Amino acid sequence: MSYVGDGSGILFAEPGARWRSVSYGPGLCLIILFLEVVTASAVHWFALIFCAALIAGFVVLQVIAGRRHVSVELTDSILREGAETLPLSGIAAVLPERDENSWDDEDWESARALGELSGVPRRRGGIGLRLVDGSFVQAWAKDHPGLRAALTEALDRQRGTAGIDSTVGTTDSVDDPDGTDGRHSENGVER
Template structure:
């Protein structure tokens, strides 16, 4: 594994129940009526919804780069299909051609809180890879491709 982002972490499922536990402890300490059913129901409901979000996040916004392929969400792109990692946006005022290209994965665009990275494929088309740590993914992609394919000879 050259680069990995999980998309979502299972520890997020515990946040809602932990908050309910804090409320339960506050009710016990202050001597106010304890709302057992409501707190258990809310803890289970929050944990259930967050578990669904974690599953979706791990499936649709995770990124893995191996020595042979880049996986963005559910789309697998063999590294042999990548001709070049395009340079990052140089000018704030002008959009690069790759910024309007199709994003890898099945989502309609680059997921929120992720940054796109332009890739030129061997067939001449341009796509966007994406990651939270876009600098790390760009460096790993550049290192994974042979130097002549990274535009180093240009």
């Protein structure tokens, strides 16, 4: 799913769809054909060939769409999500993951998703990014923890701050030594 350090400058990649899935429908039709021949029953040549071609044709369209619209690629200089490319120099910070225990949504969760789709694609996780201009966007990937780690590492390397957290400047409990930061828990009691 993800490729790291393969010599081509690609730090992370997800293809969106794989060409091997085109062979599943025709393979199933081939198994059915084999069973019909072995059992000496009527062989439905035309129906099986027609179904195999039809299924393969639809899956080819899905693979092309998947590779175009839900593929992810991260290099040393760009992040490409679907058909949208974002230079790493335009990213100010990778925001922390959503707190599962919090009832409040993070600012980045309602931000625009990268790519030309209306939101984060199904079966993919969002990653909050703060851009240099102060706005928020969502990057996404199936392996979103892997993309988060590769993106954070690439930004650190680009800025020459390896080992320093790139999420500096986000709100966390560092500013509040006792960890309460004046908020209440879900049941109304002070934290």
